[in-house]
Amino acid sequence: MQAENTTLNSFDPHVSVDCVILGYDGESLKVLLSRQGEEDPNSQYNSLKLPGRLLYADEDLDDAANDILNQLTGSQNHYVRQFRAFGSPTRTNNPKDVLWLENAIKQKIGRIVTIAYLSLVRINNRTHRTFAGHDAAWYKVSELPELAFDHSTIIREVLKELEMLSVQQPHLIFEMLPPKFTALQLRRVHEQICGHELDVRNFSKFIMNKPYIVPLDEWEQNVSHRAARFYKFQVGKVKL
Amino acid sequence: MQAENTTLNSFDPHVSVDCVILGYDGESLKVLLSRQGEEDPNSQYNSLKLPGRLLYADEDLDDAANDILNQLTGSQNHYVRQFRAFGSPTRTNNPKDVLWLENAIKQKIGRIVTIAYLSLVRINNRTHRTFAGHDAAWYKVSELPELAFDHSTIIREVLKELEMLSVQQPHLIFEMLPPKFTALQLRRVHEQICGHELDVRNFSKFIMNKPYIVPLDEWEQNVSHRAARFYKFQVGKVKL
Structure with missing residues (x-):
C-alpha cells in the first residue's frame, strides 16, 4: 500500500x-x-x-x-x-x-x-x-x-x-467446570453458551460417546431429587 | 481494573x-x-x-x-x-x-x-x-x-x-485452489502449509474419504508424465 x-x-x-x-x-x-x-x-x-x-x-x-x-x-x-x-x-x-x-x-x-x-x-x-x-x-x-x-x-x-x-x-469447557460435575451441570453450561435448551436424550448420548468424559463411582449426596452421578474430565482422552 | x-x-x-x-x-x-x-x-x-x-x-x-x-x-x-x-x-x-x-x-x-x-x-x-x-x-x-x-x-x-x-x-484451503486441481496440487498446498512432506498413500486415502473432494472425468492434457486426474471441491458436502 x-x-x-x-x-x-x-x-x-x-x-x-x-x-x-x-x-x-x-x-x-x-x-x-x-x-x-x-x-x-x-x-x-x-x-x-x-x-x-x-x-x-x-x-x-x-x-x-x-x-x-x-x-x-x-x-x-x-x-x-x-x-x-x-x-x-x-x-x-x-x-x-x-x-x-x-x-x-x-x-x-x-x-x-x-x-x-x-x-x-x-x-x-x-x-x-x-x-x-x-x-x-x-x-x-x-x-x-x-x-x-x-x-x-x-x-x-x-x-x-x-x-x-x-x-x-x-x-476448553472443562476449564470452567469443577473437578467433579453432573451431566446436568455439563448440559447447562453448554445450553448457556449456545443460548438455547439442548435435548436431554441427545446430550446423554453425547456424553456417553466422549472418551474424555469419564463416569465416576460417586453420586450426589443429600439432595432432595434423585442423586445424580458425577463425571470427570480426563486429560489425554480428548482428540485435539 | x-x-x-x-x-x-x-x-x-x-x-x-x-x-x-x-x-x-x-x-x-x-x-x-x-x-x-x-x-x-x-x-x-x-x-x-x-x-x-x-x-x-x-x-x-x-x-x-x-x-x-x-x-x-x-x-x-x-x-x-x-x-x-x-x-x-x-x-x-x-x-x-x-x-x-x-x-x-x-x-x-x-x-x-x-x-x-x-x-x-x-x-x-x-x-x-x-x-x-x-x-x-x-x-x-x-x-x-x-x-x-x-x-x-x-x-x-x-x-x-x-x-x-x-x-x-x-x-478454506479450496479458496486458494483453481476450480479443478490434481491430487498432487492439493497435497503440495497442504505440505507447504505444515512445512513438511506428507505420506502419499495416506494423503490419497484422505482424499478418498472426503465427500467434498469429488473426482472428475477429466485428466491433465499434454503432460510428459502420466496424466493425473482432476478433482473439484463440492460446496455443501463439507461438514462445517
Missing part, C-alpha cells in the same frame, strides 16, 4: 486490553464485570464494564491481559487467549463512557481500539475474595445489564466463538 | 492493519508482499513488508483490511478474517523500519500495534495486473527474504493457524 496516502487521514487512537472472563458456578455461566463508578443512581457514570485498561508503554498485549487477570484472580493458571480486536469508530458513541475514561486517565479520548481476551476460570471462594478489592463481581450472561462501550457486543461475540470452540476444542 | 493507575504509564501507540494474503499458483504457496522503497542496494530502506497501512480516523478495522485487499486485487470476493493483534514493544526495534514509516507519514513513530488479517485468494492473471500499480508481488512462503517489522513472525503464526484451520474448516 502507499503509506504516503495515510498522512491526511491517519490518527492515533488509544489502545486498550479488555478481558472477557467467563466462569460457571455449577448453575449459571457468568462473566466478571467491574464498575465504572460508585453504585449511585445519580452518578454521571455508573455502568458496568469488562475488566481492562489502556496498554502500558513497555508491555506486550498478552502481558497486559495476564496482568489484568492476575490482579483480579490472584492466579496465573487460567486459560487465556487473545480473542479479537474491536475498533469501530462507534465504540465511544456514549458520552458517559468518554467522560468516565477522560476523568480516569486525565486525557482527551478520541477513539479506542481494544484487544479483547477470552479467559475461562473456575469460580471458587478464593477468586471471590480477590475480586472484592477491584469492585468486580460475577454476572449471569443470560441477564446482562447495559454495559459500557461495546462490551455487550464483545461478550456476545465471545459466546459465539466459545460455541464453536466447544465443538472443535471440547476440553 | 483501576483506570486511574494508567495515567503514569499509558501512551498512544499507532494502530495499523496488515494483510497476510496467501495464494497458491498450482505449485507454490505464496504470500503477497510490497516494498518499502525502490529496489536499490544503496537504499536506506528497501525491505519487503506485508501490505498494510495505518488505520484511518473514520474506519473500522475490517473496513481497512477490505480496502487494502480491494485496492490490491480489484475484487471484493475473497476470504478474509481478522487473525490477531501484534503489539510487542520490540516491533519497531529496527531503525530502518521506523525511518521508513516516519518519512512516509511525516510523523514521529513510537510503537505500532497492528491488527493482522488473513486472506486466501486464487492467483490468476487479473490479480497479477492489479498488483503492479502497488509495487506488490507474490513470494514463496518457503523462501521468504528478510521482512520489515515483525512481519516474518506474523506470517509464521498465520501458517500455524492455517494448518489448524485446514483440519477444522477444510473448505
Whole structure:
C-alpha cells in the first residue's frame, strides 16, 4: 500500500486490553464485570464494564491481559487467549463512557481500539475474595445489564466463538467446570453458551460417546431429587 | 481494573492493519508482499513488508483490511478474517523500519500495534495486473527474504493457524485452489502449509474419504508424465 496516502487521514487512537472472563458456578455461566463508578443512581457514570485498561508503554498485549487477570484472580493458571480486536469508530458513541475514561486517565479520548481476551476460570471462594478489592463481581450472561462501550457486543461475540470452540476444542469447557460435575451441570453450561435448551436424550448420548468424559463411582449426596452421578474430565482422552 | 493507575504509564501507540494474503499458483504457496522503497542496494530502506497501512480516523478495522485487499486485487470476493493483534514493544526495534514509516507519514513513530488479517485468494492473471500499480508481488512462503517489522513472525503464526484451520474448516484451503486441481496440487498446498512432506498413500486415502473432494472425468492434457486426474471441491458436502 502507499503509506504516503495515510498522512491526511491517519490518527492515533488509544489502545486498550479488555478481558472477557467467563466462569460457571455449577448453575449459571457468568462473566466478571467491574464498575465504572460508585453504585449511585445519580452518578454521571455508573455502568458496568469488562475488566481492562489502556496498554502500558513497555508491555506486550498478552502481558497486559495476564496482568489484568492476575490482579483480579490472584492466579496465573487460567486459560487465556487473545480473542479479537474491536475498533469501530462507534465504540465511544456514549458520552458517559468518554467522560468516565477522560476523568480516569486525565486525557482527551478520541477513539479506542481494544484487544479483547477470552479467559475461562473456575469460580471458587478464593477468586471471590480477590475480586472484592477491584469492585468486580460475577454476572449471569443470560441477564446482562447495559454495559459500557461495546462490551455487550464483545461478550456476545465471545459466546459465539466459545460455541464453536466447544465443538472443535471440547476440553476448553472443562476449564470452567469443577473437578467433579453432573451431566446436568455439563448440559447447562453448554445450553448457556449456545443460548438455547439442548435435548436431554441427545446430550446423554453425547456424553456417553466422549472418551474424555469419564463416569465416576460417586453420586450426589443429600439432595432432595434423585442423586445424580458425577463425571470427570480426563486429560489425554480428548482428540485435539 | 483501576483506570486511574494508567495515567503514569499509558501512551498512544499507532494502530495499523496488515494483510497476510496467501495464494497458491498450482505449485507454490505464496504470500503477497510490497516494498518499502525502490529496489536499490544503496537504499536506506528497501525491505519487503506485508501490505498494510495505518488505520484511518473514520474506519473500522475490517473496513481497512477490505480496502487494502480491494485496492490490491480489484475484487471484493475473497476470504478474509481478522487473525490477531501484534503489539510487542520490540516491533519497531529496527531503525530502518521506523525511518521508513516516519518519512512516509511525516510523523514521529513510537510503537505500532497492528491488527493482522488473513486472506486466501486464487492467483490468476487479473490479480497479477492489479498488483503492479502497488509495487506488490507474490513470494514463496518457503523462501521468504528478510521482512520489515515483525512481519516474518506474523506470517509464521498465520501458517500455524492455517494448518489448524485446514483440519477444522477444510473448505478454506479450496479458496486458494483453481476450480479443478490434481491430487498432487492439493497435497503440495497442504505440505507447504505444515512445512513438511506428507505420506502419499495416506494423503490419497484422505482424499478418498472426503465427500467434498469429488473426482472428475477429466485428466491433465499434454503432460510428459502420466496424466493425473482432476478433482473439484463440492460446496455443501463439507461438514462445517
